[in-house]
Amino acid sequence: xxxxxxxxxxxxxxxxxxxxxxxxxxxxxxxxxxxxxxxxxxxxxxxxxxxxxxxxxxxxxxxxxxxxxxxxxxxxxxxxxxxxxxxxxxxxxxxxxxxxxxxxxxxxxxxxxxxxxxxxxxxxxxxxxxxxxxxxxxxxxxxxxxxxxxxxxxxxxxxxxxxxxxxxxxxxxxxxxxxxxxxxxxxxxxxxxxxxxxxx
Numbered sequence: 257x258x259x260x261x262x263x264x265x266x267x268x269x270x271x272x273x274x275x276x277x278x279x280x281x282x283x284x285x286x287x288x289x290x291x292x293x294x295x296x297x298x299x300x301x302x303x304x305x306x307x308x309x310x311x312x313x314x315x316x317x318x319x320x321x322x323x324x325x326x327x328x329x330x331x332x333x334x335x336x337x338x339x340x341x342x343x344x345x346x347x348x349x350x351x352x353x354x355x356x357x358x359x360x361x362x363x364x365x366x367x368x369x370x371x372x373x374x375x376x377x378x379x380x381x382x383x384x385x386x387x388x389x390x391x392x393x394x395x396x397x398x399x400x401x402x403x404x405x406x407x408x409x410x411x412x413x414x415x416x417x418x419x420x421x422x423x424x425x426x427x428x429x430x431x432x433x434x435x436x437x438x439x440x441x442x443x444x445x446x447x448x449x450x451x452x453x454x455x456x
Contacts, residue, residue, distance in 0.1 A: 258282055258307035258316070266302050282307045286319050290326035346376035354385060362393050390426040397423035398433050405440060410449050416440060421454050428456060 257263040257279075270277040278296055280289065293301070301324075307314040325337065349372050356365035366389050372382035401419035404412045420437040427433065437454050444451050 257302060257304055258314075260304065262304070282314065282316060284319075286322035287326060289319065289323035293323055293327040342373065343376055343378070346372050346378040346382075350378040350382050350385075353382065357385065357389065362389055362396070365389060366393065394423040394427040394430065394433070397426075398430075398436070401436070401440075410447065413440065413444055413447070413449055414451060417444065417451050417454075424454060424456075 257266065263279075267277065267279065278292070278298075280292060284292075301320060303316050303320050305315075305317045307316055349368060353365045353369035353372070356362075356368060366386065369382045369386050369389070372379050397419045401416040401423065404416035404419065407413075417437070417440055420433060420440060423433050424430065424437060441451070441453055
């Protein structure tokens, strides 16, 4: 903390509640501050964004951030570092998935985006991408099913049914696909084609 009223207020507040505290000179380098953090293992660190001297400004907060990262036995630093690494990995996974979407590799993109952890910031965007992707894939499966159904052969009808089911797994409330699937199943029963009925 620099020489400001808040410094004295913080010290007096600690004394008032009986909290053990240590005042550290604001000019310490990050590695020196890290050693003190390692020794004291504080639960809370109070600082200011900067300190103002006659001819320069000392950036306190960046120095503190660096010191926390350097403190070897500081659990908070370890947790923050692990979380940062996790977020970075999630961002990379998201970016890879979105690159595959741009290339038109939708099925592979879906697999990649589903790997983005739920407890990361990237998950919100990945979830939105997946919702849009599911709609696109369901539309593609439906069109492929319609094309196969027109062929009329038993093999094509079974393949069409599989495509309709794939589409419904992604968009189970799509009325058009549900209706087409039911119509196809009736046709397959008449032709005595073995298949597993879609049950939702």
